Amino acid sequence: xxxxxxVRAYPGPEQAALLRRxxxxxxxxxxxxxxxxxxxxxVEKRPTSYRETDAAxxxxxxxxxxxxxxxxxxxxxxxxxxxxHNAFQSFFARRGRYxxxxxxxxxxxxxYTRSAFRIKPDGLWLAKTSAPxxxxxxxxxxxxxxxTPLPATGETVGVDLGVxxxxxxxxxxxxxxxxxxxxxxxxxxxxxxxxxxxRKGSHNWATAxxxxxxxxxxxxxxxxxxxxxxxxxxVRRFDRIGVxxxxxxxxxxxxxxxxxxxxxxxxxxxxxLAYKAVRAGRQLVVLDRWYPSRKTCRSCGHLLAHLSLGTxxxxxxxxxxxxxxxxxxxxxxxxxxxxxxxxxxxxVRPA
Numbered sequence: 001x002x003x004x005x006x007v008r009a010y011p012g013p014e015q016a017a018l019l020r021r022x023x024x025x026x027x028x029x030x031x032x033x034x035x036x037x038x039x040x041x042x043v044e045k046r047p048t049s050y051r052e053t054d055a056a057x058x059x060x061x062x063x064x065x066x067x068x069x070x071x072x073x074x075x076x077x078x079x080x081x082x083x084x085h086n087a088f089q090s091f092f093a094r095r096g097r098y099x100x101x102x103x104x105x106x107x108x109x110x111x112y113t114r115s116a117f118r119i120k121p122d123g124l125w126l127a128k129t130s131a132p133x134x135x136x137x138x139x140x141x142x143x144x145x146x147x148t149p150l151p152a153t154g155e156t157v158g159v160d161l162g163v164x165x166x167x168x169x170x171x172x173x174x175x176x177x178x179x180x181x182x183x184x185x186x187x188x189x190x191x192x193x194x195x196x197x198x199r200k201g202s203h204n205w206a207t208a209x210x211x212x213x214x215x216x217x218x219x220x221x222x223x224x225x226x227x228x229x230x231x232x233x234x235v236r237r238f239d240r241i242g243v244x245x246x247x248x249x250x251x252x253x254x255x256x257x258x259x260x261x262x263x264x265x266x267x268x269x270x271x272x273l274a275y276k277a278v279r280a281g282r283q284l285v286v287l288d289r290w291y292p293s294r295k296t297c298r299s300c301g302h303l304l305a306h307l308s309l310g311t312x313x314x315x316x317x318x319x320x321x322x323x324x325x326x327x328x329x330x331x332x333x334x335x336x337x338x339x340x341x342x343x344x345x346x347x348v349r350p351a
Contacts, residue, residue: 009124009133018129022072023108029057029069029077031101033084050085057081073127075116083111149281156240158333160293160326161269163260164312166230168326170334175230180222181263188215227269235276242337243270244329245289285337293332294325 011019036056037048057077060066069077090096116127123132160168166177181188195208234241248267252258277284287293295304302318312325 005138007135007138009135011133012131015129015131015133018072018126019110021068022076022110024104025069025072026076026080026110027102027104027108028066029060030080030084032060033057033081034099034101037084037088047088050081053081053085054078071128073112073116075113075127076110079111079113147279150236152239153237155238156242156334156338157234157238158242158330158335158337159234160330160333161244161246161264161266162326163257163264165326166226166264168330170327170331172327174326177264178222178226179260179263180219180226181259184215184219188212188219191215223263223265224268227265227272231269231272231276234273235280235282238282240283240285240337241273241277242285242287242333243273244291244293244333245286246270247289287333287336291332291336293329293336296328296332297321298323298328298331 033053033056036053040046040048057069061069084099087096087099091098112126118125120132124135125132158170162168162177164177165174167175169175191208191211195205195212198205198208246266248261252261254261274284276282292303295307296302297316297318299321300316300319302316304314307314307325313323314325315322
């Protein structure tokens with residue numbers, strides 16, 4: 001199987017200077033192409049194709065003002081135009097937001113294709129470089145043998161994702177939501193106020209900005225660490241794991257729950273659970289998002305017409321059974337996962 005890895009490169013002084021020039025040229029090409037698109041559409045009411053932006057890039061390199069664009073590799077510049085063209089297509093298809101101008105204080109990047117870099121034993125060779133970048137390789141090869149499936153446990157679990165608790169299990173066990181942003185929100189707000197009170201571009205402003213970035217980095221690391229641990233524990237313990245197909249993109253539009261839903265990281269947890277289940281030979285059962293797991297009585301099957309978000313417990317009008325909202329949903333998901341496994345022949349190994 002093919003596995004993706006992240007590595008860190010350690011450029012020398014000359015290589016770092018070349019990368020900084022490349023980042024600056026990419027930013028210039030993006031901003032000029034975006035401004036030209038906007039001006040043409042405002043004046044002529046006509047869109048701009050990728051071929052036209054590519055021809056404009058060639059013309060820019062021939063001018064005295066932008067002759068420095070020829071000092072770096074042309075591949076990142078052309079890829080930048082392709083990315084902008086795709087960004088506009090996604091915007092008009094309502095799959096993304098309108099492309100914005102890039103600033104030198106934002107995140108800097110330069111896209112390289114396979115024709116502009118080589119991975120050799122002595123390091124990473126980029127176009128226009130005279131020496132390889134020193135890279136800390138952390139794997140022997142990209143192609144790795146398929147992992148050995150874990151031994152079967154014969155157990156099934158239904159996981160009900162929530163906001164108050166990260167997840168609930170049919171046994172009544174609950175996985176507490178760590179809320180990494182809420183724990184660091186006070187410090188983050190203090191650093192942001194300190195940054196807002198400083199003069200932009202000053203030493204104090206740069207120091208406060210660095211602290212804000214470090215606080216966000218800690219939140220991001222905590223958000224990734226918790227779903228990794230939770231998904232790994234579930235895959236090791238259970239043969240079949242049932243989850244709901246939540247529309248996270250639609251749910252984060254809720255003006256009161258957007259921050260909490262983004263902080264809990266349902267989408268990332270679902271993605272981790274999917275690829276880890278395949279690696280371990282487990283079966284991941286995804287239920288339809290319209291399945292009324294919370295509103296259906298576990299005892300008699302009565303379906304409530306409406307169940308508000310604030311109602312955590314409810315009594316079935318048919319049989320009088322008292323239900324916990326999350327526990328009832330987890331039990332339904334667990335039953336559905338078992339039925340799917342039985343219908344597929346009971347196997348949990350992938351073909």
